[in-house]
Amino acid sequence: MTAVASKPPKSQRSPTFWRDTLRGYLFILPVVLGLLIWTFGPMIASAYYSLTNYKIIGVPEFIGFQNYIELFTKDKAFIQSLSITVRFGIMFVILSQIVGIGLGILLTQKVRGLTIFRTIFYLPIIVPAAASAVLWKYLYNKEFGPISSVFQALGLPSINWLGSPESALFALVIMTVWGSAVTTIIYVAGLQNIPEDLIDAAKIDGANGLQRFWSVTIPMLSPTIFFNVVTGIIGAFQFFVPAFIMTNGGPAKSTYFYNFNLYEKAFKWLEMGYASAMAWVLFAIIIVLTLFIFRSSPLWVYYEGEVRS
Amino acid sequence: MTSTTNTSTSTVYSTPNSAKIKAVRRRQEVTSKGFVYTLLIIGALVFVLPLVVMVSTSLKSYAEINSYPPTFLPNQIVPSNFVEAWNYPNTMFPRWTFNTIFIIVATVPGVVLSSSLCAYGFARLRFPGRNLWFMLVLASLMLPAQVTLIPLYILFHKLGWLNTFAPLIVPAWFGGGAINIFLMRQFFMQIPRELDEAAIIDGAGHLTIWWKIYLPLARPALISVTLLTILGIWNDFLNPFIFLSDPNNFTISLGLNLFRNYFPQLARTDYIMAISTLMVIPMIVMFLAAQRYIVSGFVTSGIKG
Numbered sequence: 001m002t003a004v005a006s007k008p009p010k011s012q013r014s015p016t017f018w019r020d021t022l023r024g025y026l027f028i029l030p031v032v033l034g035l036l037i038w039t040f041g042p043m044i045a046s047a048y049y050s051l052t053n054y055k056i057i058g059v060p061e062f063i064g065f066q067n068y069i070e071l072f073t074k075d076k077a078f079i080q081s082l083s084i085t086v087r088f089g090i091m092f093v094i095l096s097q098i099v100g101i102g103l104g105i106l107l108t109q110k111v112r113g114l115t116i117f118r119t120i121f122y123l124p125i126i127v128p129a130a131a132s133a134v135l136w137k138y139l140y141n142k143e144f145g146p147i148s149s150v151f152q153a154l155g156l157p158s159i160n161w162l163g164s165p166e167s168a169l170f171a172l173v174i175m176t177v178w179g180s181a182v183t184t185i186i187y188v189a190g191l192q193n194i195p196e197d198l199i200d201a202a203k204i205d206g207a208n209g210l211q212r213f214w215s216v217t218i219p220m221l222s223p224t225i226f227f228n229v230v231t232g233i234i235g236a237f238q239f240f241v242p243a244f245i246m247t248n249g250g251p252a253k254s255t256y257f258y259n260f261n262l263y264e265k266a267f268k269w270l271e272m273g274y275a276s277a278m279a280w281v282l283f284a285i286i287i288v289l290t291l292f293i294f295r296s297s298p299l300w301v302y303y304e305g306e307v308r309s
Numbered sequence: 310m311t312s313t314t315n316t317s318t319s320t321v322y323s324t325p326n327s328a329k330i331k332a333v334r335r336r337q338e339v340t341s342k343g344f345v346y347t348l349l350i351i352g353a354l355v356f357v358l359p360l361v362v363m364v365s366t367s368l369k370s371y372a373e374i375n376s377y378p379p380t381f382l383p384n385q386i387v388p389s390n391f392v393e394a395w396n397y398p399n400t401m402f403p404r405w406t407f408n409t410i411f412i413i414v415a416t417v418p419g420v421v422l423s424s425s426l427c428a429y430g431f432a433r434l435r436f437p438g439r440n441l442w443f444m445l446v447l448a449s450l451m452l453p454a455q456v457t458l459i460p461l462y463i464l465f466h467k468l469g470w471l472n473t474f475a476p477l478i479v480p481a482w483f484g485g486g487a488i489n490i491f492l493m494r495q496f497f498m499q500i501p502r503e504l505d506e507a508a509i510i511d512g513a514g515h516l517t518i519w520w521k522i523y524l525p526l527a528r529p530a531l532i533s534v535t536l537l538t539i540l541g542i543w544n545d546f547l548n549p550f551i552f553l554s555d556p557n558n559f560t561i562s563l564g565l566n567l568f569r570n571y572f573p574q575l576a577r578t579d580y581i582m583a584i585s586t587l588m589v590i591p592m593i594v595m596f597l598a599a600q601r602y603i604v605s606g607f608v609t610s611g612i613k614g
Contacts, residue, residue, distance in 0.1 A: 020434070020436050021436045021437060023434060023436070023515065024430055024434040024435070024436025024439060025430075025436065025438075027426055027427065027429055027430030027434055027515070027519075028426075028430040028431060028442060030426060030427055030482065030483045030484045030485075031423070031424075031427040031442070031446055031483065031490060032442060034480065034484040035442075035446065035449060035484070037480075037483065038457065038461065039452065039457060042456070042457035042460035042464070043452070043456060043457060045460035045463070045464075046456050046457065046459055046460045049460065056463065056466070103352065106345060106348055106349050106352065107349075109342075109345045111345055111349075117349050117353055119596075119597070119600060120353040120356055120357050121352065121353065121356050122596075122600070122604065123356070123357065123360065124356065124359075124360075125540075125596075125603075125607075126544075126589070126592035126593060126595070126596045127360070127544075127589055127592070128543060128544035128546070128561075128562055128588055128589070128592070129544060129545075129546045129562070130546050130562040130563075130565045130566050130588075131363075131562075131565060131585040131588050131589055134565065134569050134581050134582075135359055135362070135363050135585055138362075138366065138578050138581070138582070139359060139362060144374065144578070145379075146358075146379060146381070149378060149379045152378075178356065178359065182607050185604055185608060186607065186608065189608040234451065234453070237453065238453050238454065238455070240547065241546045241547060241550075245546075245566060245569075259455060266458075266459050266462075267462075267551065272459050272463065276456075276459050276460075278455075279453065279456045279458070279459065280456065282453055282456075283455075286451065286453060
């Protein structure tokens with residue numbers, strides 16, 4: 001464990017160097033062991049399984065990159081479930097930023113009773129995934145569901161939200177945006193961190209509300225947007241439980257998410273090797289997307305105090 | 310939208326004969342306040358409505374939920390739905406609730422103790438490799454659970470832990486999760502170092518400082534970590550779903566999922582909403598009682614990360 005200790009040459013090390021090192025590692029021992037046992041060990045195992053044919057009974061049979069080749073060349077469900085997940089991710093990330101920023105602005109206005117409004121808007125974070133899924137399944141129901149009756153009362157066409165392939169994915173997006181109050185919470189905190197004198201200065205310079213929003217609020221909020229977009233993408237790519245409970249992947253596989261596919265491969269068909277390969281492809285996609293956003297961030301993320309050439 | 314702020318600056322910059330301008334501005338403020346309230350109220354209604362429907366449906370009679378057109382509030386309140394759903398044949402809601410509480414009780418001390426111990430090491434001790442390990446802790450947040458899920462399933466299978474609570478409890482004692490370590494570390498770093506220096510002069514070791522000085526001072530952070538852990542376990546579906554298969558060992562989320570499968574055509578939505586309501590109530594109470602701890606937990610793990 002102390003092999004990392006390379007920097008100060010031996011002569012310059014303080015007399016308590018080894019004692020300090022040992023003490024430090026004793027303090028962080030739980031997480032070091034935890035990472036090794038529950039994260040890095042399994043990662044190595046998973047990487048190996050992904051190169052094998054492994055059906056849990058028996059031993060993994062090494063087959064090289066066969067699983068990956070099959071994924072990208074033969075497996076239609078893989079491409080389809082990936083494209084569903086990407087479409088969901090795009091809709092969810094965009095919509096949840098719009099809703100989050102909109103609510104964030106409303107919830108940082110100087111009006112009375114804000115605490116009550118904040119409580120109401122934050123409340124969906126405490127609703128368990130299973131409860132939220134059965135609730136929205138009822139809300140979306142075409143015959144008895146409240147949304148249908150509201151639409152009917154307004155003279156709008158009744159939509160079979162979860163029952164038709166055109167609307168099911170979008171219905172899940174709406175439900176997820178409702179539940180992602182964490183995004184709003186983080187936007188509220190981000191908006192509260194914007195120095196008021198900046199907004200005031202813009203006001204004195206004659207900027208109207210919209211100009212202040214585009215030229216002051218959004219740039220100052222961009223690190224928060226950056227954070228929420230990255231976590232939103234990571235979350236969207238792991239979406240599974242609501243689709244499992246509400247639509248069972250249907251209708252016509254329109255909500256057969258990537259992780260639904262992965263779950264069935266692993267725990268229904270016990271294709272542990274193949275499912276591991278899918279998990280690594282998922283991880284690779286998340287890394288590539290995150291790196292892409294990180295790389296692009298100098299173009300649109302503004303950090304206070306930074307000097308632009 | 311943001312024009313309701315600051316009368317102070319407008320007085321500083323206004324000239325004595327600008328009373329007219331001020332009056333106009335005040336009128337604008339009133340209208341924009343009205344606008345803000347309108348949006349807030351509409352938004353709040355939309356956001357709270359699903360939960361209102363949940364509670365309202367749980368109190369409706371069987372005849373009413375199947376009647377047309379649907380009602381918004383129950384015509385006749387039927388609280389017996391709760392009793393009937395709770396004791397429905399082939400369900401074990403008391404047991405499932407007990408199981409969930411058992412997992413919470415067995416997990417929370419592990420999370421609090423191990424995350425704060427590690428956080429103390431990261432915040433206050435100097436040793437080679439510290440930053441590397443901290444980076445690894447944070448990086449682990451990026452890893453999708455699916456990558457480790459399969460090997461962990463196989464590991465737990467080999468250990469004979471499948472269908473026991475061990476996979477849900479034991480890992481939490483090893484650091485208590487990256488977010489919690491981060492949260493505790495942020496809090497510890499704000500504690501003035503003079504405190505530990507004084508304690509060291511008095512002969513206290515770091516373990517004593519962690520236990521006797523940092524933990525008591527970090528009460529708000531400990532509460533945040535505890536509440537977020539409770540919330541996480543109570544609401545978790547995926548982990549129990551993968552690791553538990555015997556209905557005797559189900560958590561309440563799995564129980565609800567089993568229960569709703571008894572009624573594929575939404576026949577007893579009143580029962581399902583009654584169970585959902587029962588499941589949500591403890592979390593709502595917790596949220597109302599300690600909203601700032603929960604919110605600040607989310608904010609710390611979000612903004613500064």
